[in-house]
Amino acid sequence: MSILTERRVTSLVLLLVGMALLSQTFGQAYSGLGAFSPMFFPQIVLSFWVAVAALDLVAELRQRVVGTRPQLLRVTVIALASLVFLLAMTRIGFFLAAVPFSAVALVTLGLRRPVPVAAVSLGVPAALVALFNHLLTLPLPTSPVAWWF
Amino acid sequence: MNIKTLIASLAVLATSAAAPALAQDFPERPVNLVVPFNAGGGTDLLVRGFAPYLAEALGGDVFVSNMAGGSGTVAAGALAGQRPTGYQLGYWSVTVSTIQPQIKDVPYGIDSWEPICSVAASPTMLFTNAGNGIETIEQAKAAIEAEPGKYLFGSSGPGAMTHLTTVAAFEGLGVLDKIKHLPFQGSGPALQAMAAGTIQFFGDTEILMQRGDFTPLVIFSDARSENFPDVPTATEVGIAAPLNELYLWGGLFAPAGTPDDVVAKLSEACGAAVASEGFQSFAADTQTVLNYRDAEAFDAFFRAQYEGNTAIIEAAGL
Amino acid sequence: MIELLPQAAGLIFTLEGLLVLVLGTMLGIILGALPGIGSTVAVAMILPFTLGMSQAPAILLLLAVYAGSVYGGSISAILINTPGTPQSAATCLDGYPMAQRGEAGLALGWSTIASTIGGLTSAVVLLLAAPQLAALALNFGPIETFALILLGLTCIVSVSEGSLIKGLVAGSIGLFLGCVGGDPITGEARFTFGQFQLISGFNLLAVVIGVFALSEVLIRAAAKEEGTQSLVSFSGIVLPPLSAWRGRIKGLMKSVAIGNGIGILPGTGAATAAFISYAEAQRSSPNRAKFGKGEPDGLIASESANNAVTGGALVPTMALGIPGDAITAVMLATLTLHGVTPGIRLMTDNPVLIAAIFSGFFVINLMLLPMGMLVAKGAAPLLRLREGYMLVLIVLLCAVGVYFVRGNPFDLLVMGGAGILGFVLRRQGMPMPPLVIGMVLGPTLEISLRQGLIITDGSFAAFFTGHPIALVLAILAVGMLALPLITALRARRSGTA
The missing domain is CATH 1.10.287 (Helix Hairpins)
Incomplete structure (x- = not known):
């Protein structure tokens, strides 16, 4: 060692x-x-x-303390995906950044059933955009494509 | 909806967003007013009060968003880099638009903007604590000269209007080197120190008179205040230009390059909104002194202020 | 003030007033419980809705959301080790270990009761003595503030579970992070390395959310098991039996007093109160050995103190028109909108309105318990989600919350960076609360120290000669530092003898 x-x-x-x-x-x-x-x-x-x-x-x-070994691959993917999401969110809009992030993170975390993964990664960002941008008029960043998401 | 129609409609939306806005169609989507400070502050509330009347005058939707940081420069820096469509406007104060760019390394300057209209402007005043024996600016000067280094003036932060007002007064009177500056983080703590007597002088607009027991000493305006006719103007007490007039003003700015017809339309709507009965009564409630200038007049005023404030920034040692 | 209560009740007990109190408290709890959305953001979100309301309901709505969100922050602190706000960072210390051993419901029970009692007593103090207390607070100048913050910093010692040295390293990192940005006295840029965005410094909330919430997500992602289990088992609040309170009342009272006292002083805030109260409880509680391992006394100390601050913060706000923190500043601004000028004459000019605000505040705190139980019941199914879903949800909500703090894109990157930093530091057993303490207290410590030196013409000795309050606080601070050393020495001596 x-x-x-x-x-x-x-x-x-x-x-x-x-x-x-x-x-x-x-x-x-x-x-x-x-x-x-x-x-x-x-x-x-x-x-x-x-x-x-x-x-x-x-x-x-x-004193020599050896900690547990981390699941390096998994934590790196999650950390990078989070950073990309946080960077992209104000550039391409919350929705367009959150959907791929959610999908990648869920799959990396071991959730593989396609229907719930797709439902959550599309549904949660969509619900947040609907709530903040349209119900509360407290806008999250929107995409350059359209002002309403 | 199948994929093809979805893509087609997205493409339409994309081109409609990218196409130059034509004044007769403006606004086709909600206009965003950017407040460079946190929600709930004085500026934020003014803009939120103003937005519905501007929307009415424009015949479209107007919404407010906040981007705070760096004494307002973060929002201004971000907006300066946006496409000049007229759909994103900033409400900048005198400090954000004319003072911060001269004391900090910020990504915008005098030529980054297409001024739309000014909305509010109040002259600043110098105050001292009531009951400390100082009643006039002459007495203040004499007291400071008698005991150099004893008196303290506060501010809500270095480079803020509260700082520059006091600097203008004491530099104009030639006693700035005999008094110490104690900056605070915001007006609240500074006013508390004023109430406790830790600091003896503070500069702000007239509205401060209702927040505590203060004696106004001098007003930085071209005329005396209606509410305080006994308070002399800076010019009267011998403070020379360009230190003699200071206004806390704010107005709408669009990024430079915004089409002229859009600017004209916004400026006109802004005038109608300021003149509207609803906003006038809002201003009366919040004791905001309104001061509308159209795009052309505001542009000239803004440039004059930018140059004029250079002297006071130098005096403050910023 | 008391004699105005009947008139004040007329303002509160209207349909609009009651609706506002019930919905506002509930909304506040929900917003506070969402990781990433703190009190300031919650109040700012509600603000636009108050524009169309009349005076009393508008302020009551803001107050309800404020008090609710301070309490709500403890829910996420306990259940997912993620304080929604810096003020519930101390709640994680004992709340989360309790949740981990399956006592999440009970932990929330303790925190709910403690919050309610803290809030109620502060409402009573507010009703009885606001003007007198405000006058007292004026004696607190920069030098006294400096001494108090010094005392607050000594809490790092008591919240450094495991290793004191690592706690001190974390604390100094936090202090340094607070230094980045424009100098508070001269305005010059420090440690910005040419980055214009850094001129306003690192946003506190972005860092707190990063080092607690995001790093928690990374730590779980790095753990061996697949993320298919639910985080904690939780089905609703369980109230602790009355007998369990035996021996804890004294600590509770002390924490409430600390919260009220610190809340009154402008510019210190709920996080400071919660930490000082926690440190004091750890020093004096009969159960101090179990602190950090899921001890209800620790929960009680931090939660009763941070809710007691809500009332205390209203004292200078209402009596002097001077806001104690960002949230009370929003309230004052709202008053202005409704034609009431905040200032030294606020109470004398609007006695009935102020009485209504104070008594409404009492009602709000009474409602924390039922509303908290309702919200917790509603949140329970969410917590049965599999861990993976929960983690993604946390990241999304944190991004939303941090974005709304000031709409600044740079803050999101700061949160991401802080998350990775927190992950690396926590992997080597470094506690995160000291980092938060350092960053919360650092800026105030610096400005009060330098203001003090300007006032005394550079003499540090003069800090303590003319300022008895500062002297007492400084002695307390030294005592707090020396105490663990003395007990350790004594233990060693009796061990060898």
Whole structure:
């Protein structure tokens, strides 16, 4: 077994991110000194971050904890599908983005019966659009194709 | 409906949306008014009150949507990149349209817009706490000069109108370096600090007088206020142009490139809506000072304001 | 105020008034229970409907939706470990473990009763002493606020189940996330890396929904089993028997007091109250050892406190015309629409209206219990859905909710990113409530600290010399931090002796 466990890598990355952000706060031209400097408070916070993240890394190195293995493929598909959906939603409209997302996510999560999957992935977005855009006139993003969905 | 007719009807819808809007057919679908702040704020309520009258004047549907963030610049930045169809309009205030683009790196500027009409405008005033011994602007100046660094003025945030009003007053009087600025997150906390006496000066429109016990010191207008005839104008107390007039105004803007006939139609409808009895009484209830300018006049006013506010932004050190 | 009640009742007990109270409470509970749709969004959704109503019903509708949604947030927190709003983040800590061991109905029973009691007492406080309390709140300047927020931050220690260090890391990430965007004093952009969208910072709700709800979806997707089971077994609210309350009343009273007290102070809010109350209960409850593993005392502490805030928040709103949070700001704006100017003279100029609002608020809180049971009953079949359907539904609703917070497309990406971040952090056993605490309290901590330093000309020592309230709060904060250390040391010493 390698010494790189998922937990150790995450701890290390957190420490490095904190250090990178902290180094960002120095050497930039900002107006004001002390309480008037925009970096006054972030420097306190980030120094604290680096300190506790270092302690955390030490703790992780001293004890070896191996977590459960995730279903990598499944979680990656769901995460990517969610991101694409969230990105697409304001560009091609809620309905057109939600339908393929729902279908992909349901199938990935192990629901394979075609009728309920199709019904949910079409029906739920349609119901939400009908409710918000037309009943409440509180519009969700609409598609560039037509204003009513 | 079979697939072919569905595709055909979608295609018709698509072309009808993409075709340039003709003024005589405008509006063919609901017009969207974008409020650059959260639902429930003062601007939001004004636009929601205005929408039904605009819809009536246009002979179509009008709906309001909110997009908040970055002191209104997020919505303005988003609208500036939209196709100029006239179906999406923004209600921008003086800060969103003339001040923020000069102090922040935002994806829009003076030439991003086709101004449609102005709806409301109120001059701002400088206030102090009632009962603190300061009754006039001269006394305020003397007190600040006597004890530099002792007095604090508040604002609802850096770059807000509440900030710029006070900057204009004290820069105009030459005492800005003897008084400290304490920004708050919104007007609410600032007014609380005013009531508690933490801060001594605050700038806002006349409506503030009804929200607490304050003494108005000076008004940034070309004439004295009807309700407070004893309060001198900034020019009278020696505040020189361009710091002497400040208005909190707002109006409808369309993205640049909107067809002229659509702008004309919207501007006319906007005028009718502002003049309508219903909206007039709404404005009276909410104590909004209406000020309609048509597209041409508003365009000139907007450009003049954009240039004029540069001086005050510099004074504020933004 | 009391003597005006008969007149006020005339405004409430009309057909319109009662309809508004019943439907508004119900709608508020439903909206609050939907993951992703918090109180602010719920109130904003209802706002357009109030435009056509008369004064009292319009405000009562908003109040009913507000109180209902704060309570409703606990339903999703308990059943699917997804706080609808930041203020019910502390409810997840003990609510969800209870649901996992099959006691979802009972957990909701505890939270419902606690919410009702919290809300009712705050309504009474409001009726009796709003003007006096408002005057008291004025003594709370930036320096006092700073000390209070410092005390709030110490809660990170008590909500860091498992590992204190990991809790502190999560807390500092939250504090940092709160720093991104325009500087509150100078307006300069910080950590935006040239992204114009970041100038307004990360939206709190988008991050909260991401790290709780979306990461929960990812964690379940990553789990071994196929998502064909239902999430929890639940068939309706089960009220705890009276005898089970023994030993919990004192904690409840304390939480109610904390909620009321913090609600009165502008700019702090329900999430702070819930966390402080939870931390205090964890320090003093006789059942403190079981906290975080499904202990009703923890549920009671957070739910009674966050509902007590609803009344407290109305104190400065109504008595001074100064809104305590985004929701009360909406209410004040609605009053303006109906020709009532909010301000220092609001109560003196409109005594009957205010009495009607306050007593209507009491009625609303009475209705939380029956309406909550009704909504829970209706929601039960939904929870029997197979897990896969439920997860997709959660993602869709979260997207809708976050979009409606401010209609900002960037917030959706923030939610997605926060979901993945939350997934990675939670996989290594990092608790998420500290991250939320950091992000909720960070901005207020920063601005109050820097305002204080401007007032005192840069002297941090002057924070405590002239400000007794701040001093007491700071000592409490130090005590909260030192206490676990002292008990740990003592335990070690007695162990070795």
